[in-house]
Amino acid sequence: MSLSDSFFGQKFGVTEQDLQSYLSEALSAGGDYADLYFEYLSTSSLSIDESIVKSAVQGVSLGVGVRVISGARTGYAYSDDLSAEKIRRAARVAACIAKGPSKVDKTGFEESKKRNLYPVLKASNETSLSERVELVKTADRAARACDPRVFQVQASYVDSLRQVLVANSDGILSFDRQPMARLGVTVLAREGEGTPQRGYSGGGGRVALDFFQVEKTPVYFAREATRQAIVQLDAVPAPAGEMTVVLGPGWPGILLHEAVGHGLEADFNRKKVSAFSDRMGELVASPLCTVIDDGTIQNRRGSLNVDDEGVPTQQNVLIEKGVLRGYLYDKLSSRLLRSGTTGNGRRESYQHIPMPRMTNTFMLAGESDPADIIRSTPRGLYCANFGGGQVDITSGNFVFSASESYLIEDGRITRPVRGATLVGNGPEALKYVSMVGNDLMLDEGVGICGKEGQSVPVGVGIPTLKIDRMTVGGTAE
Amino acid sequence: MIDPEIAARAIRLALARGATDAECTISEGEEFTASVRMRSLETIKDAGSRGAGLRVLLGKQVGSSYTSDLSAEGMRKLVESALEIAAISTEDPHAGLPDASELGSLSTGLQLYSEDINSIDTSYRIAQALEAEEAALSADPRITNSEGASFESVTGERLFANSRGFTGSYRQSSCSLVATPVAREGDSMERDYWYSTARSHATLESPSSIGRKAAERTVRRLGARKVSTQKVPVVFDPLTARSLLGEIFEAVEGTAVYQKASFLAGKLGQRVAAESVTVVDDGTIPGLFGTAPFDDEGVPTRRTVVIDRGVLRSYLLNTYTARKLGLRTTGSAARGITGNARVGHGNLYLEKGGKSPEEIVRGICKGLYVTELIGSGVNIVTGDYSRGATGLWIENGEFAYPVSEITIASNLPRMLMEIEAIGSDLEFRGSVASPTLMIREMTVSGQ
Numbered sequence: 001m002s003l004s005d006s007f008f009g010q011k012f013g014v015t016e017q018d019l020q021s022y023l024s025e026a027l028s029a030g031g032d033y034a035d036l037y038f039e040y041l042s043t044s045s046l047s048i049d050e051s052i053v054k055s056a057v058q059g060v061s062l063g064v065g066v067r068v069i070s071g072a073r074t075g076y077a078y079s080d081d082l083s084a085e086k087i088r089r090a091a092r093v094a095a096c097i098a099k100g101p102s103k104v105d106k107t108g109f110e111e112s113k114k115r116n117l118y119p120v121l122k123a124s125n126e127t128s129l130s131e132r133v134e135l136v137k138t139a140d141r142a143a144r145a146c147d148p149r150v151f152q153v154q155a156s157y158v159d160s161l162r163q164v165l166v167a168n169s170d171g172i173l174s175f176d177r178q179p180m181a182r183l184g185v186t187v188l189a190r191e192g193e194g195t196p197q198r199g200y201s202g203g204g205g206r207v208a209l210d211f212f213q214v215e216k217t218p219v220y221f222a223r224e225a226t227r228q229a230i231v232q233l234d235a236v237p238a239p240a241g242e243m244t245v246v247l248g249p250g251w252p253g254i255l256l257h258e259a260v261g262h263g264l265e266a267d268f269n270r271k272k273v274s275a276f277s278d279r280m281g282e283l284v285a286s287p288l289c290t291v292i293d294d295g296t297i298q299n300r301r302g303s304l305n306v307d308d309e310g311v312p313t314q315q316n317v318l319i320e321k322g323v324l325r326g327y328l329y330d331k332l333s334s335r336l337l338r339s340g341t342t343g344n345g346r347r348e349s350y351q352h353i354p355m356p357r358m359t360n361t362f363m364l365a366g367e368s369d370p371a372d373i374i375r376s377t378p379r380g381l382y383c384a385n386f387g388g389g390q391v392d393i394t395s396g397n398f399v400f401s402a403s404e405s406y407l408i409e410d411g412r413i414t415r416p417v418r419g420a421t422l423v424g425n426g427p428e429a430l431k432y433v434s435m436v437g438n439d440l441m442l443d444e445g446v447g448i449c450g451k452e453g454q455s456v457p458v459g460v461g462i463p464t465l466k467i468d469r470m471t472v473g474g475t476a477e
Numbered sequence: 478m479i480d481p482e483i484a485a486r487a488i489r490l491a492l493a494r495g496a497t498d499a500e501c502t503i504s505e506g507e508e509f510t511a512s513v514r515m516r517s518l519e520t521i522k523d524a525g526s527r528g529a530g531l532r533v534l535l536g537k538q539v540g541s542s543y544t545s546d547l548s549a550e551g552m553r554k555l556v557e558s559a560l561e562i563a564a565i566s567t568e569d570p571h572a573g574l575p576d577a578s579e580l581g582s583l584s585t586g587l588q589l590y591s592e593d594i595n596s597i598d599t600s601y602r603i604a605q606a607l608e609a610e611e612a613a614l615s616a617d618p619r620i621t622n623s624e625g626a627s628f629e630s631v632t633g634e635r636l637f638a639n640s641r642g643f644t645g646s647y648r649q650s651s652c653s654l655v656a657t658p659v660a661r662e663g664d665s666m667e668r669d670y671w672y673s674t675a676r677s678h679a680t681l682e683s684p685s686s687i688g689r690k691a692a693e694r695t696v697r698r699l700g701a702r703k704v705s706t707q708k709v710p711v712v713f714d715p716l717t718a719r720s721l722l723g724e725i726f727e728a729v730e731g732t733a734v735y736q737k738a739s740f741l742a743g744k745l746g747q748r749v750a751a752e753s754v755t756v757v758d759d760g761t762i763p764g765l766f767g768t769a770p771f772d773d774e775g776v777p778t779r780r781t782v783v784i785d786r787g788v789l790r791s792y793l794l795n796t797y798t799a800r801k802l803g804l805r806t807t808g809s810a811a812r813g814i815t816g817n818a819r820v821g822h823g824n825l826y827l828e829k830g831g832k833s834p835e836e837i838v839r840g841i842c843k844g845l846y847v848t849e850l851i852g853s854g855v856n857i858v859t860g861d862y863s864r865g866a867t868g869l870w871i872e873n874g875e876f877a878y879p880v881s882e883i884t885i886a887s888n889l890p891r892m893l894m895e896i897e898a899i900g901s902d903l904e905f906r907g908s909v910a911s912p913t914l915m916i917r918e919m920t921v922s923g924q
Binding site: 043044046048049051052053054055056057058059060061062063072073074075076077078079080090093096097129130133151152154188195196197198238240241242271272273275351353387388389390391392394395397398399400401418419420421422423424425471472473474475 | 514517518519520521522523524526527528530539540541542543544545546554555558561562563565566567568569572599622624659665666667668698701703706736737738815816817849851852853854856858859861863864865867881882883884885886887888920922923924
């Protein structure tokens, strides 16, 4: 694709000369590097509550961010107006960070490597609203039909299409068209006049509408949400204290995201404020653990053809057989640490400065049969589903909150327990992994990761995992 | 200044195209950040943007749209987009704008905007951040590193108009200064922060005081231990107690209440907390961050007593949730440009008690003083509460040593009844505030 055939070329008449002149303006006060991030984002969101489609929103936002890097310094400005005058003004503001002659002399652009990890001809955002509204209506009907104890159902469907153009002073130009869709169902169930319990299930990715019509239907998510709410009706208080924890496959992979992922982002390590700083080559997990961050998996929520700095994403090994092997880099960190890029420079929107972020983070499958893992555990907690998590990257302490878990008694999964937060320390927690299942699963596609006020979509995954020691924050005696 | 005619035109166009009612929000804002780290400038961000949001009614069907393009063409598309999406929504008997009698705006004098934020130059802002970081770095030899310090400011204007004749706008400003030092001793590395935020830079806490407090908070975490699992009294410092007020808000906001997705649903008039507990939401206090002349539906803000001496007196409601519950709006409508009408709060706070924080701690033989909470382990439906905690262990009325990698757990209905002491140290550092408070017993989970 050439610039003139691209979205911004076609719709806004952006030319190479324009981009060149904005970058020159950005580097007019000096600086080592500059880039432009053009973004056009259209979104829609539909939700049903009490079987009424009450909330329906659609909208567009558009803008360009201009960044100048000078040594370890960053100047940033943006404009929500694509007129040449406004972009030049933003470029001049960003330029203020630098002083002295510019070291950049590149002219002309070449396109970054082309590929398409989300070959969606028609983004779900571009299909008819009535087809999309049917998804939440179907979910509502299905959940209500599942079980008479269900008394509230909310379903929401959110999709977006992001058109991106990144041009930088290294002469690289990249375009991307990034679809995203997510369907979620929340169910409340109760027994008689007892305490209601909530169940949630959702999923999606960089997929088209047919994903929800064929692969993962509203009925699927409705049933799963209902199942989780019903299970909770019989839940007993969660145990408290250190014990063996078995994590089920898939979404419980949020453990990796919190325990190691954030701590391996290169900005924290450049500043040496991470619990993983200066530990490259050290054993930070059991030798059974190999942890990967991979932005190239087809149609996944965390995947990107190019990151938000125009760098192609790739598969990065973070931990190999327990040994710390790699960090996640954005351009600034890779410049300052003189390392290669990994395609992890991401940002929430044109109003935000990129930083190192995860894409899809998972652990490779091991050799254990998941049934054997449970059988080998005399007493412990089996966690099948989680809410969110959080980490203090400096101390390494992290938490993640189980929303569906069960006691393991005498090698069998027995009673469901109420929600509880699990707590651990990043560089230590994975050393207690004693069995890794052969059942690697990625999550359904609902992850949102927050860092320094910026949210980006991510994915996680793990096989069934046995951790010999972890603190569970329940209330049981 | 935002031209009110842009909103008026959009509303007229929506009505002409068949909408029975419409309301339009336009916001305009400028943001500035100067960040420094290890005594040098690291980042400058300086930019502004605008956005418009529209909500239309087609009888009892509702649709919303937003755009960042405020040109005539952009606003025309905004109207079409809202009408298009309203057509696929379902008729909702409770949908609609506030009654005309509910609309209105508080008079001026709310002190939401201070011109002085625009008068300070970039080099001064950088100097403030440098000074705050320097104060932290030089406060203690164990402060060996820093995540930096930053000065931020935001100014903006919000305009709201609807088809029932309401038009209002107000300007707001805020600035903040934060320092995040890192301390190290042996194998232990910790970070913490301190900040100040104000509508005028003149009332910000001094950079040296922010830096010193940040250093103090960081150093005291060094060498943290993991205590054994036990049930003890737990004291929340004002920063963490604030999060409990946040949980109370989630439980009294109208949507969770009418959906019966809150442990406080159906409890109006009942005793839900210890008698010493009075929770107030007040959007009218001059100069505070939760203050506004009207809510995001054009209803004047007010003072609402949510919990009065332990008894649940009021939910927080917008027009829709009030109608669902057969009650009246509390002027608590909130709406981002890109979202739908929600329920928000003004200045939400727990009324202060009589004891100083020191007295509260002195009265505890063995317990936990919490300084940071992480994770999202709160279930508003059931009230189940389990979060990661960091803090100081209390022995015989004194701080004994720092603790971390633990959780605290209980159940919110029980926690509210067990609030045994409330401090006298109420201070607003945002729109939610609480003094120090003590809960009689929670499960601390550790070793």
